Amino acid sequence: MARRRATAMAMVRTPLGASAVVLLTAMIALAVFAPVLWGEPAAAIDTDAIQQGPSADHLLGTDALGRDIFYRVLVASRLSLGLALGATLLGVVVGTLLGTAPSVLPRRAGRLVTAGVNIAVAFPGLLLALFFAVIFGVGTTGAMLAIGLATAPSFARLTQTLSASVAGLDYVAAARIAGVSRIRILLRHILPNIAEPLVVNATIGAGASLLAFAGLSFLGIGVQAPSYDWGRLLGEGLNRIYTNPAAALGPGLAVVVAGLAFNLFGETLAAVVGQRKPEPRVGVLPEPAPIADGPADSDAVLQVEDLRVSFPSAAGWTTPVRGVSFSVHAGEAVGVVGESGSGKSLTALAVSRLIESPGVVTAARLDFIGVPLLSTPERELRTLLGTSLAMVFQDPTTSFNPTRRIGRQLAEAAEEHQGLSRGKALALAVRKLQAVRVPAAERRARQYPHEFSGGMRQRAMIGMGLMGTPKLVIADEPTTALDVTVQRQVLRLLAQVRSDTQAAIMLISHDITIVSQTCDRVLVMYAGRIVEDLPVDRLHTAARHPYTRALLDVVPDLDTDRHQPLGVIPGRPPEPGHLPAGCAFAARCAFASEQCRGEDPLLLDVGGSHRVACWHPVVTVEDRALTAGGAR
Structure with missing residues (x-):
């Protein structure tokens, strides 16, 4: 009920939506009350006023029997709208049955139904309506059946497409494995999930049915x-x-x-329940962070201070990235590690200016090669980010357009930002594919993304980033779903790019081992914050935050006892919208005290380019050695 109320409110918030609702409500009210209010004057015959023109007594004139045309138009609204809605309902019911039949019937029968629907869709709707009208005969009933059956194939095709998209999901497969019947799967799992687009298309289809019905009546085979x-x-x-x-x-x-x-009502309804939903209103925006007073680091490629990323929710603003500060210098490789939901990818997207509305990004400083990203106009940033920042996404399969060739997709960046001609941009794309060790690059450039293997697509994605002159390469889980051999090849390729171009690398990963073998510095994130920042050469000996130590302890090695269960970190990270007071890791930490549960520690420098946010940092082997040396 609350969802329906929210949908109704969203529809009337826009001028178009409000106009559509008012107009449709007025038409329905006219259909209900017009025959009651003006039925008698519309039927009154006046032989003294036959075929008169418009006048004060008859706004649209009179017909051959002297009846008032204006009143007849008003009264006809009930039959016209009623027949259109009836035909639409018939078309939706028949179309839904035909569209879902392949999910219920045996395979051969389902294919026959699908073939029949495909043949029917190939004919224009009005031609089908005329064909059925000849079969069912003239009159109201025949016209309704004709229009309803003529519109059914389009609804059947839509239902087939939507059903196929839902039928492949995991929860439907789980229901099949559990032995749920096909009809029950259809009624419980498929139809409820495709109801909204069917309702939207039915609303729009009602307008088409109205026009079709008017056309049949105009031809004399309808009412x-x-x-x-x-x-x-x-x-x-x-x-x-x-x-x-x-x-x-x-x-x-x-x-x-x-x-x-x-x-208009159907389009507005589509905007509300579809991808064009209005932005939620959840009160005032989060307060922006105060602008940093200190001087900017002139040597930093990327400088971030007090970065926050917020999203609206029903309870207010949720901030999954809160107060992140770090810098990346030329030629430096910085790894970002942490569990899922710690804010790693959101931080990278915020730096790349890829957080879309209604998300809000604030920061005391967010500078890329000296340019403030939050205050610079979007038009100026397009060229800067398009040529100097490269983004290697987690899944290259979804990062490439499946309908365009790889070479053309790489060349597009050079055509857009460097002004190269089509031929020169494609030649540059081939050279970049060669640079990232794609074999037979000229032939591969003419292939589509699905013709590449996973590792090859990831190389092509890195090649796309090299089409400009990147100062920073952000690699978000670039080795996910790749086997260990291809993982090593991709990581070596990133290291080669860093060596050849002096570009900084920001590597995001769940695997702390990969980061320790690839990067110079490690940022450990938990619950939207950096909890430790330290050089890689001190990671195994001097990591002081309990969460960092826990990440290291759960990594198996050759000495791990195979008869013992693998190590895990007890508990689970908190939800971004339900963060506890104090340290977010306190509930999972063996060293937590009342201070940890009440106060959130700051990220403080502990020496040696090492920062940690913890009230009770772990005493490491390196700390003991330094203490012993001082005592002597």
Whole structure:
């Protein structure tokens, strides 16, 4: 109920939505009350006023029996709208049954139904309606059946497509494995998940049914005397178009307005329940961080201070990245590690200016090669980020357009930002594919993404980043779903890019071992914050935060006892919208005290380019050695 109320409120917030709702409500009210209010004057015959033109007594004139055309147009709204809705309902029911039949029937029967639907969709709807009208005969019932069956194939095709997209999901497969019948799967798991787009298309289809019904009545094979709808009135008025144009204008305008009401309502409904949902209103925006007072680091490629990323929710603003500060210098490789949900990828997306509305990014400083990213106009940033920042996404399969060749996708960046011609940009793309060790690069450039293996696609993604002159390469889980051999090849390629171009590397990974073997410095993130920042050569000997130590302890090595279960970190990270007071890791930490549960520690420098946010940092082997040396 709350969801329906929210949908209704969202529809009337925009001017278009409010207009559509008001217009459709007015049409429905007219259909309900017009026959009651003006039924008698519309049926009254006046032989003294036959075929008169518009006047104060008859706004649209009179017909061949002296009946008022204006009142007849108003009264005809009930039959016109009722028949259109009835035909639409018939089309939706029949189309849904045909569209879901392949999911219920045996395979051969389902294929026959699908073939029949495909053949029917190939014919224009009006041609099908005329064909069925000949079969069912003239009249109201025949016209309704004709239009309903003519619109059914399009709904069947839509239902087939939507059902196929849902039928492949895991929860449907789980229901099949559990022995749930096909009909129950259809009713419980498939139809409820495709109901909204079907309702939206049915609303839009009602307008088309109204026009089709008016067309059949206009041709004389729809509504028959003594009944009348807008189409029949339009046909009668057209015979007097030269003597009284208003007689045809009235019913024609009614058809247009009613069709427009259905279409606008359907489009508004699609905007609300589909991908174009209005941004939620959850009160005031989060306060921006105060601008940093200190001087910027002139040697830093990327300098981040107090970065926060917030998203609206029903309870207010949720901030999954809160107060992140770090810097990356030229030629430096910085690894970012942490469990899922710690804010690693969001931090990278915020740095790349890829957080879309309604997300909000604030920072005291967010500078890339000296340019403030939050205050520089978007037009100026496009060229800067397009040529100087490279992003290697986690899944290259979804990062490439499956309908375009790899070479053309790489060349697009050079054409856009460097002004190269189509041929020169493609030649540059081939050279970049060669640079990232893609074999037969010229032939591969003419292939589509699905013709590449996973590792090859990841190399091509790195090559796309090299189409400019990147100062920073952000690699977000670049080795996910790759076997260990290909992982090593990709990591070596990133190291080679760093060596050849002096570009900084920001490597995001769940695997702390990969980061320790690849990077110079490690940022450990937990619950949207950096909890430790230290050089890689001190990671195994001097890591002081309990969470960092826990990440290291759960990594198996050659000495791990195979008869013992693998190590795990007890508990689970907190949800971004339900962060506890104090240190977010306190509930999982063996060293937590009351201070940890009440106060959130700051990220403080402990010497040796090492920062840690902990009230009770672990005493490491290196600390003991330094203490012993001082005592002597």
